[in-house]
Amino acid sequence: GAVVSQHPSRVICKSGTSVKIECRSLDFQATTMFWYRQFPKKSLMLMATSNEGSKATYEQGVEKDKFLINHASLTLSTLTVTSAHPEDSSFYICSASRPDRGNTEAFFGQGTRLTVV
Amino acid sequence: KQEVTQIPAALSVPEGENLVLNCSFTDSAIYNLQWFRQDPGKGLTSLLLIQSSQREQTSGRLNASLDKSSGRSTLYIAASQPGDSATYLCAVRMDSSYKLIFGSGTRLLVRP
Numbered sequence: 723g724a725v726v727s728q729h730p731s732r733v734i735c736k737s738g739t740s741v742k743i744e745c746r747s748l749d750f751q752a753t754t755m756f757w758y759r760q761f762p763k764k765s766l767m768l769m770a771t772s773n774e775g776s777k778a779t780y781e782q783g784v785e786k787d788k789f790l791i792n793h794a795s796l797t798l799s800t801l802t803v804t805s806a807h808p809e810d811s812s813f814y815i816c817s818a819s820r821p822d823r824g825n826t827e828a829f830f831g832q833g834t835r836l837t838v839v
Numbered sequence: 840k841q842e843v844t845q846i847p848a849a850l851s852v853p854e855g856e857n858l859v860l861n862c863s864f865t866d867s868a869i870y871n872l873q874w875f876r877q878d879p880g881k882g883l884t885s886l887l888l889i890q891s892s893q894r895e896q897t898s899g900r901l902n903a904s905l906d907k908s909s910g911r912s913t914l915y916i917a918a919s920q921p922g923d924s925a926t927y928l929c930a931v932r933m934d935s936s937y938k939l940i941f942g943s944g945t946r947l948l949v950r951p
Contacts (some may be wrong), residue, residue: 728882754937765928765943766883815882819937826871826890828930828939830883 725749726818728831735806735838742836743801745772745816751796752818757789760813760833772799772816806838842901843931843944852919853950860945862929867907870932873937873939874903874914875935877926887914919949 725748735741747756753774758766770791771779778791788810790802803810815833819826842865852858862872868909875883887896887903889912895904902915912929926946930939 756938763946765941766850766930766939768938768940771938790928813880817883825868827885827888828873828932828937830875832882833880 726752726816726831728816728834730834731832732835733837735794735836737807737838739802740802740807741806741836743814743816743836744823745799745801745818745831747797747818750818750820751798752820753796755793755799755818756803756817756828757791757799758815758817760810760815762813766815769801774799806836808838811836811838841869841931841933841940843929843940843942845927845929845945847945848943849946849948851948851950854919854921854951856919857915857917858919858947860916860927860929860947862912862914862942864910864912864931864940866933867910868933869907870934872903872905872912872929872931874901874912875928875930877928877944879926883928916947920946921949921951923947924949 727746729744733751755772757769760766772791774793780811793799817828817830844863846861873888874886877883889905891930900917905912926944928944930941
């Protein structure tokens with residue numbers, strides 16, 4: 723199956739700093755990737771759709787300036803949490819579909835546990 | 840607006856039991872439905888994908904069914920094992936935008 727890799731798997735940062743999370747498609751090119759956020763014992767909430775070569779599309783209620791998304795290549799999307807605060811602590815997961823296989827199945831990264839202290 | 844519900848929220852069974860996890864959705868105009876497994880602190884592993892034109896998919900001890908008209912899907916796990924303990928999430932895709940709408944999951948514990 724397709725492999726989507728996220729890095730780092732865990733990060734602890736101080737309040738007010740910025741953190742960058744990477745999402746890579748390892749064996750396919752992904753024109754579209756998705757960023758989700760998951761609170762403890764809750765389901766995944768879509769934050770934004772990352773489009774290669776263009777601006778990301780954010781879901782209602784997600785701050786664009788807070789969560790910066792850059793999809794600079796067909797295999798890499800990054801999510802930067804700017805000026806992080808403790809309430810940004812969460813589990814962030816990215817996903818991608820394979821355009822060469824009809825984009826039908828979503829593949830997910832391992833997730834990044836962000837803790838802001 | 841599509842809403843996806845999973846029942847039960849948590850389930851504990853003894854090893855060897857067959858079990859059924861339920862997923863319901865309010866808008867039947869789905870593109871496909873996918874079942875995932877999530878271990879604590881980990882990402883999602885895709886288990887089964889059912890296209891809107893299909894009624895079921897099988898993989899090993901897992902069988903997923905889809906009834907679009909009633910807005911329901913079930914995930915059947917045969918001969919459960921302690922290693923099956925995880926949270927199971929269902930998600931529907933509405934159209935070609937590839938967005939997934941997730942249920943809240945069922946936390947499964949299979950006791951040895």
